Amino acid sequence: MKRVALLIVAGIGLLAVGGVVGWRLHRPAADARAYAVMRLIAIQVSLDEAPAQYVFYGGDSQVELHPGGQEACGLPLVNGGVSGSTAAAYADHLAQLSFTAHPRIAALTIGTNDILMKNAPRSAGPAARFEAAAELIVRRLQGLAPRVVVTALPPVGRELGTLVDAAAVADYSQRLRGLCGRLGCTFTDPFAPLRDGETGYAKPGAMRDGLHLAAYRPVLKALEPTLCGP
Template identity: 60%
Template sequence: MRHRLLLGLVGMALAAAGFALGAWRTPSRLDARLYAQNRLIAVQVHLDEAPAEYILLAGDSQAELHSPAQRACGLEIVNGGVSGSSSAVYAELLERLALRTRPRAVALTIGTNDLLVKNDPRGAAAATRFEASLTRIVTRLRAVSDRVVVTAVPPIGRVLAGRLDPLAVTDYSARIRVLCERLGCHYADPFADLRDGETGFAREGAMRDGLHLAAYRPALRALEPALCPVAAAEGGAGSR
């Protein structure tokens, strides 16, 4: 029994690592939730030990793959990203986390896993579900931080054109902007330089595997003016 349990845990870890590090496949709701069971333990530990001021990164693998060694606005990062999460899954996961210390700001990147072609992401039903889930997430984050920044959906590589809907990248990003105007969050696009116009695709070389960025540090630096506008205006410490 113990041997089978160990093999199961190892399998879960390898599957999650494969998704996060580049061996992308279509994640199932079960995959994301199984991985999240262990991932949330680590996130909660880091939240419990967070300093008085820190930046929280939230969302899917586009958040989780940011290096915890990098700082934003001169502040420590707590990485709350969970690879494989759709907006609906992350809305549920976020409710299980306790934020005893308020982050200076929160950066949320979500939406890539909502773009599966088979789910008709630009259809009315899917788009409504996305907006409802995003509303849940933003409402929760607004309750624990005075500044919540929601990014545009990152572009995708052309290799994934048959699996993800590139036009939904632009569509969902526009929905995020409108929702932030209504809910009081801040919209930012730290991926603007990676985009191939309004196609939803990334420029050649911008993505590691079609799904994940080739480099995450520049994206976080590009996000800093939205996360800490006062520090940016004063020429603050910045990220490194």
């Protein structure tokens, strides 16, 4: 009986985790917009109080979840991540922010919310829209900072294989690489140590909930050499 009870509890726990992740992946649009409004206020406060020299890191929850108080290249890091953002949504968010002091370096991680299965991300229309929105973001950042770094998409957990198109991780990352080749930004992959080969999936233990990383500080450390430049 004890064994049965333990199995039931474990099953409930797994369902709860799946439910939380599922809610994140299918968050109602109204909730996402309401959250973005409050998050943009917080980002604007950070920008208004930023020093003359700083690094701005924009993107989705893969950026927002970075711990606070970090530095990059010896400069304060202003976290401009907005959870739940697609590339198109983040282009709109970024357009609403004002930069009294411009960053010395700007970075971008975007795309996780664009590759949900429900979006059919590898079909021609969604892929083209992602690339167009990413270009808007990059051009905006290039108007703010002399150095712009764009990262590959992070991997996803195998447990989300029916919700997220893991094959689109490499596809969209290549699109961002090509975009940087065309626009003059710098492309890099700080998530490489977390990848399980070329599958788009993460190595065991690399993810917290299948969608977000287990640890973010190592990613910033891996990103820093490219951010800081020669």
